Amino acid sequence: MIIEQWRRNQAKLRQAGRIAVEEARCAGAPAYYHDPREGGVVRELPDGSRHLVEFINGEDVVVREIGPRL
Structure with missing residues (x-):
């Protein structure tokens, strides 16, 4: 049941994530999120750079720099 609800609401969940990243950027703060395409947790900085x-x-350590979101 939960999985079915998640599938029905995927677009809304993704939009909420994009809004949260944009709000962090406007506030001058990094945003952290899991991106399975990149293989883990991404830190996106207000300038758009991503790692x-x-x-x-307890510290975030850069594994590698990744390109901007497409």
């Missing part, structure tokens, strides 16, 4: 990160001892 795949891992968390080690």
Whole structure:
């Protein structure tokens, strides 16, 4: 049942994520989200740069730089 609801609302969930990233950018704060295409957690900075990160001892550590969202 939950999976069915998620499938029906995928577009709304994605839109909510895009709005949250844009609000973080406007506030001058990084946004963090999971992107399975990139293989983990992405940190997107207000300037649009993006990094795949891992968390080690409570700190985010850049694994690699990734390109802008398309």
